Each structure stands twice: as C-alpha cells, then as structure tokens.
Amino acid sequence: MNKRPLPVAVCATCAHIQYDADAIDKPCRRKDGLMRCNGKRRTSNDDWLECPTCYATGRDGSTVCLACGGRGWFEKRKQR
Numbered sequence: 001m002n003k004r005p006l007p008v009a010v011c012a013t014c015a016h017i018q019y020d021a022d023a024i025d026k027p028c029r030r031k032d033g034l035m036r037c038n039g040k041r042r043t044s045n046d047d048w049l050e051c052p053t054c055y056a057t058g059r060d061g062s063t064v065c066l067a068c069g070g071r072g073w074f075e076k077r078k079q080r
Contacts, residue, residue: 008043011028011041012040013037025040026041048076050072051067054067054068058071
C-alpha cells in the first residue's frame with residue numbers, strides 16, 4: 001500500500017491539512033456543516049511524524065486508520 005503524501009500546510013484554527021503548496025498563507029474556508037472556517041493555513045514542512053499504526057498509508061487493514069484519522073501523519077507540535 002502506498003504512503004499518503006506529506007502535508008505541506010495546516011489550518012491554525014481547525015487543523016485541516018492541505019497537500020497543495022498554493023494553499024499556504026491563504027484562508028482555510030473548510031466547511032463543517034453550515035459553518036466555514038476562517039482560519040489561516042500555515043506551513044508545516046518538517047512538522048510531521050509518520051503514524052506508527054498505519055505507516056503513513058492512512059489505512060489499518062481494510063479500514064481507515066483510527067490512530068491518525070486516515071491522514072497517515074501526526075503534527076509534531078500536537079504531540080505531548
């Protein structure tokens with residue numbers, strides 16, 4: 001199984017990750033129900049750790065990895 005790409009940006013408000021470098025420093029605008037996030041995406045090039053459960057694939061067997069929520073990566077600064 002292939003690894004998920006390394007995220008390049010993350011929203012400072014809702015933590016939504018982005019893989020497109022063009023999204024850096026632009027509004028998130030992720031929709032959650034009827035509300036849109038107004039947070040700003042920041043760079044996070046070296047701020048990621050590979051998920052030890054799915055090894056960055058986002059899958060645990062035939063299901064979405066519960067440890068990382070299918071992202072395949074954890075943000076370092078969120079780890080405590």
